[in-house]
Amino acid sequence: MxxxxxxxxxxxxxxxxxxxxxxxxxxxxxxxxxxxxxxxxxxxxxxxxxxxxxxxxxxxxxxxxxxxxxxxxxxxxxxxxxxxxxxxxxxxxxxxxxxxxxxxxxxxxxxxxxxxxxxxxxxxxxxxxxxxxxxxxxxxxxxxxxxxxxxxxxxxxxxxxxxxxxxxxxxxxxxxxxxxxxxxxxxxxxxxxxxxxxxxxxxxxxxxxxxxxxxxxxxxxxxxxxxxxxxxxxxxxxxxxxxxGGNDPLVVDAGVDPQWAAAQIALGAFANSGQVCTSVERVYVHESVAGPVVDALVHQAEQINESGELGPLVDGALRERVHAQVDAAARAGARILVGGEIGQGPGFHYPATVITDCRPDMELTREETFGPIAPIQVVGSFEEGLALASQDRYGLAATVLTPDLAHAQRAVEELCVGTVKINEVFGGAPGGSATPRGAxxxxxxxxxxxxxxxxxxxxxHIAPARIPGVAAPGGVGDEG
CATH class of the missing domain: 3.40.605.10 (Aldehyde Dehydrogenase; Chain A, domain 1)
Incomplete structure (x- = not known):
């Protein structure tokens, strides 16, 4: 064996x-x-x-x-x-x-x-x-x-x-x-x-x-x-x-600042080259803000790639798996807006990648990627985004960006994950002790x-001992 x-x-x-x-x-x-x-x-x-x-x-x-x-x-x-x-x-x-x-x-x-x-x-x-x-x-x-x-x-x-x-x-x-x-x-x-x-x-x-x-x-x-x-x-x-592992979702609600939302997505998806257990692995953006959010995210990814500050993936095998997921999604109809290509230089680098028109049946959104990838799906309502975020076998963490308190409370109630983060992709008090769910x-x-x-x-349990000739305290155990 x-x-x-x-x-x-x-x-x-x-x-x-x-x-x-x-x-x-x-x-x-x-x-x-x-x-x-x-x-x-x-x-x-x-x-x-x-x-x-x-x-x-x-x-x-x-x-x-x-x-x-x-x-x-x-x-x-x-x-x-x-x-x-x-x-x-x-x-x-x-x-x-x-x-x-x-x-x-x-x-x-x-x-x-x-x-x-x-x-x-x-x-x-x-x-x-x-x-x-x-x-x-x-x-x-x-x-x-x-x-x-x-x-x-x-x-x-x-x-x-x-x-x-x-x-x-x-x-x-x-x-x-x-x-x-x-x-x-x-x-x-x-x-x-x-x-x-x-x-x-x-x-x-x-x-x-x-x-x-x-x-x-x-x-x-x-x-x-x-x-x-x-x-x-x-x-x-x-x-x-x-x-x-996790396949952490991020839901972007209507009414949020697109630049801020894009910055939160970029931080969650690209930090440590996406090699974080609680990285953002799939993004659901409300259609009312999708255009400016995606544009801002593409711009930020381009800046990250041009800066050369993004570290490599840990080895060639991981890079091949990440690229295979991106490539399979593109062949299935998703659109790569930035990144998505393996460079010719030494080492195991992979660029910050933004890919849209993703679907739940794609491996890119179904499984943990562990690379600097932001897969985006546009949704027609907060309810749709929350439902898609909940449909997953993993249960590590989830992020919701929303100005609506009722939506935030609903997310806390319905997301079956160990950690729910409202309006901040990373952070929280150090005393939190979450229990992961599912896989x-x-x-x-x-x-x-x-x-x-x-x-x-x-x-x-410690009870008084019985000593010959000594009454039990308070009459406990007295024999009439």
């Missing part, structure tokens, strides 16, 4: 047991990194399992203090890590630094949450004590992606560690050195065995998620990989946290809810 992969796209894994990492900007070889084996995974998990009871007994304030220390180290080494990030994934350095800063903020905020995370007092019998407490699941395995590697790794690692779990971190095959450097920062601040970083491919991923000593597996990546993890762990009872996964992948995912609830 073949072993499934555990990242969005595979790096090359030659027979000699190394990962060959390629710079997406020019196709040059960046590095070769040794692959950890399933045997190594078994040793690491057993080491973590032995270390975990001591870490769980560590005071919550001490665990939080160590996370805060790691945040300081990460902040001090941001430039170094951003350079590695750019070389391994092609992400522009400025964006890479922003991702690392977001990770620093996550470590610090989770450190604070960790000191307040706990159970509740329960209303019970007089003279008894009833309460619930949260306890760590034990050994946590975190499988992290390449598109925002440090920020995501900080989310999963912080929640696992602050609640008393030990952590096995497996970064994407596309950024193994970055993953190891991040893991090294954590290990500098934590006791031996509490955090271990392993690099490798399909065999390593399968060994980690299916190990009987693992209590929780957290995976942020593609839906296909999430389904493979579910199959591998179906009989184990391990707790799964899966934030997987997009399950469990809270971030925020305070992620601390709950990393723990189990125990209910405690």
């Amino acid at each position: 073949s072993v499934p992969t555990f990242t969005e796209h595979d790096a090359t894994i030659p027979e000699e047991g190394v990962l060959t990492v390629v710079d997406p900007r020019d196709g040059s070889v960046v590095d070769t990194v040794a692959v950890d084996t399933p045997e190594t995974a078994n040793e690491a998990i057993r080491r973590a399992w032995r270390a975990q009871p001591g870490w769980a007994r560590t005071a919550a304030a001490d665990r939080s203090s160590r996370l805060t220390e790691a945040a300081g180290l990460l902040e001090a080494r941001a430039a170094q890590l951003a350079e590695i990030n750019t070389r391994e994934t092609g992400r522009p350095t400025g964006e890479a630094i922003d991702g690392i800063r977001a990770g620093v903020a996550t470590l610090r905020s989770t450190a604070v949450l960790g000191t307040m995370h706990g159970g509740t007092r329960l209303a019970g019998q007089a003279y008894c004590s009833d309460y619930s407490r949260r306890e760590p699941r034990g050994v946590a395995v975190a499988l992290t992606p390449w598109n925002d590697p440090v920020a995501v790794a900080c989310e999963l690692a912080a929640a696992a560690l602050v609640t008393g779990n030990c952590l096995i971190l497996k970064p994407s095959e596309h950024c193994p050195r970055l993953g190891r450097e991040f893991g090294r920062i954590l290990t500098e601040c934590l006791p031996e065995g509490v955090v271990q970083t392993l690099t490798g491919g399909p065999a390593l991923g399968a060994a980690l998620v299916s190990h009987p000593l693992v209590g929780v597996v957290a995976h942020i990546g593609s839906s296909s990989t999430g389904r493979k993890i579910q199959r591998l762990t179906a009989d184990s009872g391990v707790h799964l946290v899966l934030e997987n 997009s996964g399950n469990g809270c992948g971030y925020g305070p809810g992620l601390l709950d995912e990393m723990t189990v609830v125990k209910v405690v």
Whole structure:
């Protein structure tokens, strides 16, 4: 039986047991990194399992203090890590630094949450004590992606560690050195065995998620990989946290400013070259504003392409898939207004692309694209746009641009997704803990809810003991 992969796209894994990492900007070889084996995974998990009871007994304030220390180290080494990030994934350095800063903020905020995370007092019998407490699941395995590697790794690692779990971190095959450097920062601040970083491919991923000593597996990546993890762990009872792919819609209502709407679409579709789990993947524009919105979006896409600031896609295989979806839509009747062609230069670049006359039956609008594409369908009413936005097997997030409060409230009510964003494609309070729906996964992948995912609830009941010759308090249990 073949072993499934555990990242969005595979790096090359030659027979000699190394990962060959390629710079997406020019196709040059960046590095070769040794692959950890399933045997190594078994040793690491057993080491973590032995270390975990001591870490769980560590005071919550001490665990939080160590996370805060790691945040300081990460902040001090941001430039170094951003350079590695750019070389391994092609992400522009400025964006890479922003991702690392977001990770620093996550470590610090989770450190604070960790000191307040706990159970509740329960209303019970007089003279008894009833309460619930949260306890760590034990050994946590975190499988992290390449598109925002440090920020995501900080989310999963912080929640696992602050609640008393030990952590096995497996970064994407596309950024193994970055993953190891991040893991090294954590290990500098934590006791031996509490955090271990392993690099490798399909065999390593399968060994980690299916190990009987693992209590929780957290995976942020593609839906296909999430389904493979579910199959591998179906009989184990391990707790799964899966934030997987999305096909996020954006609905543009009548009455909005076309320039503003176009800017929101461009940000949602083209940020990080469209390689964001919550990228805008399909756009429904009300016919009353469609002309000026599309014109403004085309202009913005042209400016982005002329600037040369758009980073490459992570590898050639992804670029081929993105272009195949665009090409198939064009052959089926959609119109490419800008972009849609593979350049002749080195690396794996793909231009910001605006394509109209799209239909729901096209793969471009039916499946996650993971590239800088804005597929547009003009609709006759807000109701039609909302209905089309709702017809999807994914359920990660959705955006609605509308000046109508009733329409906004209806969108919140009817969209079956984890996050509904009204009038802003990215943003929101950091404390939000959404649960993906459908093919997009399950469990809270971030925020305070992620601390709950990393723990189990125990209910405690303490009653007074009966002592010979001593009356029970308040007459409880007296024998007449």
